[in-house]
Amino acid sequence: MVKHIKGIPSVKKAVYDLIASRRDIAKADIMEHFRLTSSSLTRLLDEMTREGWIMESGFGQSTGGRRPILYQINAGARYILGLDISRIYSVLGLYDMEMKPLELLRWNMDEQMTPQRLVEHVGRQTHELLLRHQLDREQVIGMGVGAVGPLSREQGRILNPLYFAAPGWNDVPLRSWLEEATGLPVILENGANTALIGEHWMVRSENIRHMLYVHIGTGLRSAMMSNGRIVHGAVDMEGSIGQMIIQTDGPRLHGSGNYGALEAFASVQAVEQQVRARSKMSREQWTGGSLALKPEAINFATIVQALDSGNEYVREIFAQSAAYMGIGLANLINVLHPEHIILGGVMISANDLFYNTAIAVAEQNIYYSDSYQPEFSRGILQETAVSTGAAVMVWNEMEI
Structure with a gap:
């Protein structure tokens, strides 16, 4: 077990966390968050400074007396x-x-x-x-x-x-x-x-407590945060979103999983399968550009090239896949009601069409649409x- 883990954070760690989240914070502002006497907090801040965890970063605005000392964490402490x-x-x-x-x-x-x-x-x-x-x-x-x-x-x-x-x-x-x-x-x-x-972490100062993350790539993965904490199930549920049933008795991906599962419509593998299948049925549709290939040679990279070059058949498949993804997102949002939804993965980064279509469909199917408007983004950190x-x-x- 990791030796640095403990169940309940110490007051020292809690003070450190506050300084890290606020940056350039005065002692008086720290005291508003903790039941500590002024002398106890002074000793704690002095100890953390000596140990190199925090450092003085200048002086704040005066409110009539001496200008208060400001503290920030030491980025190079560890x-x-x-x-x-x-x-x-x-x-x-x-x-x-x-x-x-x-x-x-x-x-x-x-x-x-x-x-x-x-x-x-x-x-x-x-x-x-x-x-x-x-x-x-x-x-x-x-x-x-x-x-x-x-x-x-x-x-x-x-x-x-x-x-x-x-x-x-x-x-x-x-x-x-x-x-x-x-x-x-x-x-x-x-x-x-x-x-x-x-x-x-990147938006921690905005006090967002309920977030949903969905990764759309080779497979589908999701995560949910409620009240600032990751939601864990009885088993690891990272890939469960891929098995959400979107179409009763629909296809399965590679002959496994649920029939009509979301991953069979809105994943890299699903799009590759659909493009290859259509290229076999209608060969004349794929004779130009990067799709002048045998069906088995078609992969996601060549599909994105065709999409970027204006291939209408690839565009249709992408848009349809994104619409299914939007339905899946709406289902999650209607159950979980996050404040902020982040979409990531190669399906999102490949072309704006998928991202914009998925969000538009999701927004059309959010149940409490008049009083509840979650925000969507690609995130800050992305890759x-x-x-x-x-x-x-x-x-x-x-x-x-």
Whole structure:
């Protein structure tokens, strides 16, 4: 178990969290949030300053007496590693205490990237990162990991994920392997939850308490935050959105999962299947541009090229897929009622058509549309949301 985790945050950590969220905050403002005497808070701030966790950042406005001292966290007090393990690529980031990346490393998850090779690669890259930035291992609090699920957070294991290019990803004790390879404590969470944690960090000053994150890529993944906390089910539910039934007795993706499930209409694989099928039936429709290919050679990259070049048939498939996604979003929104919905993944970044259509359909089907208007966005972090959120997990649960 990660040695920095504790169940209830100390007053010291709570004060630190407040200073981090506000930046340049005076002692009087801190006292409004805690039942501490002035002398007790002064001693605590002096202790945190001596230990290097916070530092004085100047003086505030005078209200009649001396100008108050302002405090902010020391970004270089410690460092955290955030790891994003996805089906297509992975990212390892070194972050300071303000969650600013000092360096980000990215590599493809090809047929050779088995769990053992990934762990060896992360261990080697961790060592080289610390050397390049002249850091001792003791200066690093730990490593957070956001990985494709389903997984067991308690056991630190990836269970039975789909669609990895390399073999061997079933029942992987990832946390213990990474701890051994890096010499650091490790926290494991599914990638959708981790991405939402990262995006929430970026808007934490806006006091958004209820957020929904949906990743639309090779598969569909989602995460929900209620009252500022990630919602966990009895089992890891990262990919459950993909099995939401949109059309009774509809198709299944690759012959598995629910009939008429959302993933069979609104995912990279679903779009690839539909384009290939239509190209076989109506070959003359695909004789121009990037789709002058055999159906089996068509992939998502060539489909996006055709969409960008104005291919009407691809546009029709994309728009239809996005409309199904909008229905799925409306179903989630009508149950969960988030304030803010973030859409991510390659289907969102590929072309504005999918994003705009999905939102338009969702908004048309929100039940409390007159009094309830959630906000939609692509997020702030986007491609680095998972690695940043993984680092934030460690930040949230550390002791000081």
